[in-house]
Amino acid sequence: MSTNSSPPTRRSVLKIAAAGGALGLITSASSSIVNPARAAGVADHIAKGKRMSGLEWKLLTKKRMSATQGVPPGKEDLAWVTNTVTLIHGQRDAVLVDTFLSEQHSKELLDWVVASGKNLTTIYVTHGHGDHFFGLKLLLDKFPNAKAIATASVVAAIQDQIKPEYIRSFWEPRFPGQLPSQLTAPEVIKGDTFYLEGEELKVVELGHTDTSHSTALYVPSIGLAISGDGVYNNTHLYLAECDQAARDEWLRALDKIEALHPQTVVAGHGVLDPDSSPRHIEETRRYLRDFDACVGRTSTAIALYKAMLSLHPNRVNPGSLWAAAKAAKPSQKQP
């Protein structure tokens, strides 16, 4: 833990400086240049950030079945969902953000990380939903020196999710025979910053997005915001855990992500080949506002479901919308 959450060691700072005289100069000059540039214009800051940092990132996206059953007919071609994980890496080390749900996808994730040739130091988990951390044990077995970390609230949520009773009653019926046989929880991160080859990775507390106590991870040097499930890409939001207050909290979470002025925004759930554009912040905001408006002018779950589908006909995973509609209109009997 201490190696993950403490400031860069003298060794790593020296290593950055030794990587090249020019790089050292840019790094030392940046503190006086970047802040005024940031105030004056985001693009300028990002361009400088890209030159300064040796970090890169890549995504792995896997498609799976929706967790919601009994969805009204008519959108079968869109009845799937993806999960996306991010590998941030430097010259030698790497940090993985989130994992997958099933044992098969977890094995494929492990192969992908191994094939990167990088030394995995840390796995950061953004929030306490099983589709983002069930693969932890497999990764940690292969990389015994890596630490899985999350905020204290996320760790507590994960410990609840992996209780045998919850696995039996919630996850196993939805994904029979597909879950990894061994599950584990991350450790609690100390502070809100950890480091990859001397570069900052900052935890951003988002509050309630598709579940409570969600977080994003921000890498300032490359303008990369990994939103957890704060931002969705062309996928129906999972609003089944959200009342009006929680939806308002989610809107504030989007403001927080936007205030970072990220160049890249990774969505936890999206299309098969996600563009990771910041535009998905606004599109997620619009979906939340549309849902609020549709809740106000409908009285049944099916009416709410259809009203939202007419506004967002092409988003994948209508099951997520169906679960949200039933949660928002619980007094109505459903077929």
Ligand SMILES: [Zn+2]
């Ligand atoms: Zn999720």
